[in-house]
Amino acid sequence: MMVLTKKMIEIRNILARIGQSSTLTLPSIVVIGSQSSGKSSVLESIVGHEFLPKGSNMVTRRPIELTLINTPGSRLEYGEFPDLGLGKITDFSSIQRTLTELNQAVSEAQCVSDDPIRLSISSPNVPDLSLIDLPGYIQVVGQNQPLELKQKISELCDKYIQAPNVILAISAADVDLANSTALRASRRVDPRGERTIGVVTKMDLVDPTRGAAILNDKQYPLRLGYVGVVSRAPPTTALFKKGDSNLTSAITKNENAYFSSHPLEFGSGADVAVGTTTLRKKLMHVLEQTMSGSLQGTSDAIRQELEEATYEFKVQYNDRPLSAESYLAESLDAFKHSFKQFAEEFGRPQMHELLKNELDQRVLDLLAAKYWNKPIYDLSIPPPEPDSLADLPKADPDSLYWRRRLDASSSALTKLGVGRLATNVIASSIQSHVDGLIGQSTFVNHPFARQAITEAASSILNDRFYSTSDQVENCIKPFKFDIDMEEREWNAGRDHAQVVLKKELHACEGAFKDLETTVGGRRKLREVINFIDKARKGDVVVEGEGQTGAGGFSASLLAKGREAVFLRDRADIIKMRLLAVKSKQCANMKNKYHCPEVFLDAVATKLASTAVLFLNVELLSEFYYNFPRELDIRLGRHLSDDQVEKFAKEDPKIKKHLEVIKRKELLELVLEKMDSLRQLEGRERERAKRN
Numbered sequence: 138m139m140v141l142t143k144k145m146i147e148i149r150n151i152l153a154r155i156g157q158s159s160t161l162t163l164p165s166i167v168v169i170g171s172q173s174s175g176k177s178s179v180l181e182s183i184v185g186h187e188f189l190p191k192g193s194n195m196v197t198r199r200p201i202e203l204t205l206i207n208t209p210g211s212r213l214e215y216g217e218f219p220d221l222g223l224g225k226i227t228d229f230s231s232i233q234r235t236l237t238e239l240n241q242a243v244s245e246a247q248c249v250s251d252d253p254i255r256l257s258i259s260s261p262n263v264p265d266l267s268l269i270d271l272p273g274y275i276q277v278v279g280q281n282q283p284l285e286l287k288q289k290i291s292e293l294c295d296k297y298i299q300a301p302n303v304i305l306a307i308s309a310a311d312v313d314l315a316n317s318t319a320l321r322a323s324r325r326v327d328p329r330g331e332r333t334i335g336v337v338t339k340m341d342l343v344d345p346t347r348g349a350a351i352l353n354d355k356q357y358p359l360r361l362g363y364v365g366v367v368s369r370a371p372p373t374t375a376l377f378k379k380g381d382s383n384l385t386s387a388i389t390k391n392e393n394a395y396f397s398s399h400p401l402e403f404g405s406g407a408d409v410a411v412g413t414t415t416l417r418k419k420l421m422h423v424l425e426q427t428m429s430g431s432l433q434g435t436s437d438a439i440r441q442e443l444e445e446a447t448y449e450f451k452v453q454y455n456d457r458p459l460s461a462e463s464y465l466a467e468s469l470d471a472f473k474h475s476f477k478q479f480a481e482e483f484g485r486p487q488m489h490e491l492l493k494n495e496l497d498q499r500v501l502d503l504l505a506a507k508y509w510n511k512p513i514y515d516l517s518i519p520p521p522e523p524d525s526l527a528d529l530p531k532a533d534p535d536s537l538y539w540r541r542r543l544d545a546s547s548s549a550l551t552k553l554g555v556g557r558l559a560t561n562v563i564a565s566s567i568q569s570h571v572d573g574l575i576g577q578s579t580f581v582n583h584p585f586a587r588q589a590i591t592e593a594a595s596s597i598l599n600d601r602f603y604s605t606s607d608q609v610e611n612c613i614k615p616f617k618f619d620i621d622m623e624e625r626e627w628n629a630g631r632d633h634a635q636v637v638l639k640k641e642l643h644a645c646e647g648a649f650k651d652l653e654t655t656v657g658g659r660r661k662l663r664e665v666i667n668f669i670d671k672a673r674k675g676d677v678v679v680e681g682e683g684q685t686g687a688g689g690f691s692a693s694l695l696a697k698g699r700e701a702v703f704l705r706d707r708a709d710i711i712k713m714r715l716l717a718v719k720s721k722q723c724a725n726m727k728n729k730y731h732c733p734e735v736f737l738d739a740v741a742t743k744l745a746s747t748a749v750l751f752l753n754v755e756l757l758s759e760f761y762y763n764f765p766r767e768l769d770i771r772l773g774r775h776l777s778d779d780q781v782e783k784f785a786k787e788d789p790k791i792k793k794h795l796e797v798i799k800r801k802e803l804l805e806l807v808l809e810k811m812d813s814l815r816q817l818e819g820r821e822r823e824r825a826k827r828n
């Protein structure tokens with residue numbers, strides 16, 4: 138019935154995947170012994186290879202959880218460190234090096250660590266066993282070793298030699314058993330000697346009669362008995378240490394030669410257990426028995442853990458199934474859905490509005506630069522009375538001056554780089570809409586996905602940017618030479634220019650109010666403004682207008698005052714121009730030379746409409762088509778399982794949810810395996826009874 142240990146080892150590996158939270162353990166054989174008692178030699182004779190760290194200075198500082206896996210039918214022998222991901226290592230000296238490094242990583246100050254190194258060795262020549270090698274007990278603390286080292290090793294060993302583990306207590310034959318630290322330690326936790334196997338090494342170093350007497354020891358009786366071994370390899374093995382040599386056979390040959398040369402003491406009549414082969418068999422048998430004995434208890438413990446996990450799953454997650462892949466797929470679907478909705482709502486009219494707004498600002502800048510920077514009555518001949526500003530200039534339509542001014546303005550507008558401007562406005566709007574969609578999606582908690590989506594959008598937009606802006610620039614080209622305007626367009630421009638001017642007026646008045654608040658009141662601001670106005674007319678002299686300011690006003694107050702004057706003047710001009718735009722004169726397209734606001738607004742509308750036609754084809758439709766595909770590429774099938782898992786676990790809630798499900802699944806799997814093992818074991822027992 139040697140399958141039990143193998144199956145249990147499999148189960149233990151599954152349990153290890155459940156992680157820290159699980160307190161489930163399965164019995165192992167724990168190997169303890171003083172330094173130089175021959176502990177490593179015994180382990181290596183079982184494995185058949187030299188693989189343990191060697192050296193005079195305390196070499197084992199961490200427990201080594203050694204799993205031996207018998208692989209009949211395979212010739213390959215290899216070790217694996219499941220936590221390191223180094224793959225299969227067939228060179229045992231490389232395993233030895235890795236173990237040495239892992240041990241040396243524990244600092245001198247820390248002495249020993251209870252974080253185990255997991256190592257599994259698969260070979261047709263090893264039995265199925267689960268062993269734990271612990272640091273050797275030390276008798277005397279060395280010169281460079283911390284004082285508490287002895288204590289710490291002892292504590293670490295005590296942790297591992299608890300039930301249900303089997304203790305393999307190694308003592309050397311040339312040391313009195315009464316002085317064996319290993320046996321003394323085992324006695325503390327196993328006083329009746331129920332689960333301790335005594336191994337007496339270096340049998341060749343004592344007189345055979347004395348050796349046999351040690352194995353028959355009655356002072357420390359052990360139910361599982363003592364086994365005597367000679368586990369030092371004969372010197373010749375040094376020749377074939379590496380490669381496919383088997384240390385076990387060399388040792389057993391040597392050992393057999395020794396024991397059979399003393400038949401009286403060690404022969405079949407002597408009733409003592411000797412030899413590495415005997416030890417191996419005993420270990421397998423004892424572990425199998427122990428595993429079998431712990432089957433029921435372990436099953437119960439697993440069942441209980443499973444119940445807890447099931448309960449948590451029900452109460453906290455409403456039994457809602459979830460996997461990293463389904464989570465990603467659902468999140469992606471939801472995101473694409475929200476994008477589709479956005480795509481339905483964002484089209485030509487929305488682009489037109491965005492673009493027109495942008496152009497309106499440029500038109501305002503142009504008006505300010507070309508017209509409003511001078512006293513506006515320059516436009517009129519003769520200048521109007523202050524309260525009849527609405528009476529508009531009778532600017533002669535044939536006047537070259539006003540013609541040139543308007544031509545220059547509209548040319549500045551058509552040549553400002555509409556292609557780039559328009560593409561930029563729309564691309565940044567799309568990008569910020571995408572950011573908004575991310576913000577409302579489950580991806581908001583996933584930095585990785587957020588970046589992937591943002592990049593998906595920007596890569597498409599960047600790809601299309603230059604060709605789109607070129608196309609747009611090309612198609613507005615005719616407006617640079619000639620602007621053909623219809624009555625209807627003029628009228629729409631007139632209406633809209635009023636809207637824009639009103640908005641601007643509002644903004645000026647708002648900013649003016651804000652200034653009043655910042656300087657500390659309306660009166661204060663008016664005083665500064667009066668001062669500046671007078672200074673402008675030359676009524677007062679503004680001297681020393683530096684740090685200290687002039688007229689008793691501080692420099693910063695004067696600066697605010699000048700800002701206020703600017704805003705006031707601009708508001709005045711805009712008010713006047715609003716009246717002009719509303720006036721009858723501006724209703725007539727022929728008077729375009731004194732209604733630049735209307736004319737430029739209508740031009741801006743033409744530019745926006747034309748640009749939008751091309752933006753729609755070149756940028757928007759392309760984006761709508763490619764974006765979902767790009768998302769699939771970046772967040773869909775191209776991600777590895779690990780990446781998907783990492784993604785899902787970025788959200789702590791999802792992480793917990795996934796972990797509960799995984800724990801539950803693994804526990805179910807383990808329980809199923811345990812149940813079938815118990816049935817198998819029951820049948821075996823029945824059969825044994827019958828025979």
Ligand code: GDP
Nearest residue numbers: 172173174175176177178338339366367368369
């Ligand atoms: P550890 O410190 O307990 O791991 O002990 P080692 O396995 O390193 O052995 C200590 C020393 O004892 C080494 O020099 C071994 O070669 C030697 N040794 C181990 N087993 C035997 C044995 O059965 N007979 C003899 N003569 N020497 C042994």
